Amino acid sequence: MLTQFPHTFLRIFSATMDTIKPRSTLSKTFHKVLPFKKSTKSLSNNGFCLLLPHDNKFKNSDHGSDSHRYFNKHSVDDAHLRHRAAMEAFVAKLFATISSLKAAYAELQAAQFPYNGEAVQCADQGVVDELKAISDMKRSFLKKQIDSSPPHVTLLLSEIKEQQSLMKMYEITMNKMEREIKSKDFEISSLKNKLVEADSNNKSIEIKLNSSGCFPIFDNVNLSQLTPTNFIDVLHYTLRSIRNFVKLLVRDMGNAHWDIDAAVRAIAPNIVFPKSSYRCFAFESYVTREIFEGFNDDDEEEDHVQMFNQFKKMKSLSTSQLLKENPRSAFGKFTRSKYMRLVHPKMEASLYGNLSQRKTLNTWQFPETAFFGSFSEMARRVWVLRCLAAAFEKQVSVFQVRKGSRFSEVYMESVTDEAFSGGGGELRVAFTVVPGFKIGETVVQSQVYVPPVARR
Numbered sequence: 432m433l434t435q436f437p438h439t440f441l442r443i444f445s446a447t448m449d450t451i452k453p454r455s456t457l458s459k460t461f462h463k464v465l466p467f468k469k470s471t472k473s474l475s476n477n478g479f480c481l482l483l484p485h486d487n488k489f490k491n492s493d494h495g496s497d498s499h500r501y502f503n504k505h506s507v508d509d510a511h512l513r514h515r516a517a518m519e520a521f522v523a524k525l526f527a528t529i530s531s532l533k534a535a536y537a538e539l540q541a542a543q544f545p546y547n548g549e550a551v552q553c554a555d556q557g558v559v560d561e562l563k564a565i566s567d568m569k570r571s572f573l574k575k576q577i578d579s580s581p582p583h584v585t586l587l588l589s590e591i592k593e594q595q596s597l598m599k600m601y602e603i604t605m606n607k608m609e610r611e612i613k614s615k616d617f618e619i620s621s622l623k624n625k626l627v628e629a630d631s632n633n634k635s636i637e638i639k640l641n642s643s644g645c646f647p648i649f650d651n652v653n654l655s656q657l658t659p660t661n662f663i664d665v666l667h668y669t670l671r672s673i674r675n676f677v678k679l680l681v682r683d684m685g686n687a688h689w690d691i692d693a694a695v696r697a698i699a700p701n702i703v704f705p706k707s708s709y710r711c712f713a714f715e716s717y718v719t720r721e722i723f724e725g726f727n728d729d730d731e732e733e734d735h736v737q738m739f740n741q742f743k744k745m746k747s748l749s750t751s752q753l754l755k756e757n758p759r760s761a762f763g764k765f766t767r768s769k770y771m772r773l774v775h776p777k778m779e780a781s782l783y784g785n786l787s788q789r790k791t792l793n794t795w796q797f798p799e800t801a802f803f804g805s806f807s808e809m810a811r812r813v814w815v816l817r818c819l820a821a822a823f824e825k826q827v828s829v830f831q832v833r834k835g836s837r838f839s840e841v842y843m844e845s846v847t848d849e850a851f852s853g854g855g856g857e858l859r860v861a862f863t864v865v866p867g868f869k870i871g872e873t874v875v876q877s878q879v880y881v882p883p884v885a886r887r
Contacts, residue, residue, distance in 0.1 A: 517577050520585035525568055527589035530596035532561035534603070541603045654739045657823060659873045665819050666875065669812040670865060673722070676805045677715045683782045683802065702861045703882050705849060712846055712864050712880045719865050721773040722813050726829045726866075727820065739822035742815055750804070750811045754797045766810040767792050770803070825871035832867070832879050836860045842867060844876040849883045856884030 535557035542550035571577060652661065684691060691710060695702075699713040745753065745762070754763055770792060779786055788798040797807065820827035832843060838850075838858035845851070846864050860879045867877030 513582075516582035520580075520582035520589070521568070521572070521577050523586050523589040525565070527592040527596070528561060528564050528568065530593045532558065532565065534596040534599040535561050537600055537603050541607060654736060654822060657739075657819075659870045659875065662816075662819060662823070662827070662868070662870060663875060665812075665816050666868070669809075669816045672805075672809040672812045673718055673865075674715065676809045677711060677718055679802060679805050680718075681711060681714055687782050689781070699862050699880075702880075705883060709847065709880070713862070716862050716864050716880070718773065718809075720831070720863070722769055722809065723829055723866050724772075726813075726817060727827060735822050735824060738818050742818035742822055745811065745815050745818060750807045751797075753811065754807065758795045758797065762811070762814050763795075763797075765814055766797075766807055767795075769810055770806060774806075820868075820870075823870060826869075828869045829866045830869065830877065832860050832863045832877050834860060834862055838879070838881055842874060842876060843879045845881045846878050847880070850881040852883075858884065 535554060539551065539554035539558055542554050681691070684694065695704070695710045695713045698717045702713070704710055753760075754766065757763060771789070774789075776786055776789060779789055783802070788800060788803055791798045797803065830842075836859065838845070838860055843860065850858055858881050861882050863877055863879050865878035868875040
């Protein structure tokens with residue numbers, strides 16, 4: 432819809448219409464399309480005037496002033512928003528560059544441990560580049576020459592750069608942790624090898640002590656020089672083999688899924704053990720009771736010199752060597768009879784699934800198993816102790832302490848200290864762990880288990 436026309440167009444239009452006859456077809460057409468009215472003041476003598484609608488009248492001066500203020504205000508707001516967006520993009524770019532500097536420095540540190548010359552140079556150049564970039568940004572900020580790139584593009588690039596720096600940091604940390612893991616694995620492997628080597632050495636030493644028959648003392652001791660102290664030394668030597676056998680026996684019971692508590696109750700019923708480790712005393716009591724049974728039951732008086740010579744010979748020979756030389760010797764018979772008495776057939780079948788060791792012994796041969804090897808070494812040391820006891824001119828006897836006996840420090844030694852820490856109450860013996868010995872008037876204390884007294 433036409434609302435305004437320039438004056439020039441009105442003149443041209445009026446002149447044109449002046450040349451047209453009022454009744455012509457073109458004139459009628461224009462009269463139908465455009466509503467013309469006569470003006471009291473015509474622009475020409477015979478022209479027409481196009482009248483504007485009354486509701487579209489406005490003052491040109493007022494409209495121009497408002498429009499100018501409107502555009503000026505929006506121009507100022509747009510400039511402020513552009514400046515703010517540019518500053519936000521600049522700060523984001525600065526932080527992204529700092530993150531890159533941090534990643535480059537971390538990469539430089541990682542390249543030094545372990546040292547890698549090429550990687551150090553590369554990382555060092557990366558640190559220098561990032562420092563130069565920060566310096567350039569500082570200079571452009573002071574000169575107010577902020578990057579002219581679109582802010583949203585700068586923000587996206589800064590975000591990408593910061594994420595790349597984080598990924599590099601994670602990669603450096605991951606590589607460092609992988610190196611530490613490899614170092615720890617190597618250290619663990621080295622310690623395991625040392626442990627295996629130490630165990631092997633310990634086992635070798637233990638085998639030498641337990642099976643070689645070597646007993647370093649008494650090489651220069653004569654029969655007339657024997658004292659109760661010599662007997663006590665050999666007794667301790669014997670007890671080490673007994674405890675080794677007990678450990679092996681309990682371990683095999685556990686492997687065979689025995690009820691250890693039930694086995695302990697069968698040996699020492701109604702006895703309280705404050706610690707589970709004390710249960711081994713019950714098994715040690717059973718073994719020592721059987722192995723020392725008949726220790727000094729001899730019908731004939733034995734020759735002291737002969738027994739001392741036998742002691743010196745047997746302490747220097749291995750168990751297997753003694754049994755192979757003469758299976759039916761006194762020691763061979765002692766070993767065989769003690770095994771048959773101490774290891775019940777049901778026990779052997781339960782522990783090892785068969786009776787092959789017992790069957791081998793029945794043929795006067797000796798099994799070559801770890802269990803029988805430990806047992807025969809224990810038997811050899813008990814026999815050596817027996818030979819030494821028979822070499823004394825004074826009578827050597829063994830004694831057991833009855834259950835419920837009052838504890839006496841003269842004849843007894845407790846295997847635990849807990850009974851004495853309770854305070855109050857009379858101490859009573861639960862069972863004998865290791866029997867005691869008398870050498871003439873000298874007493875070698877028996878080792879007993881004394882349960883703690885309940886406080887009232």
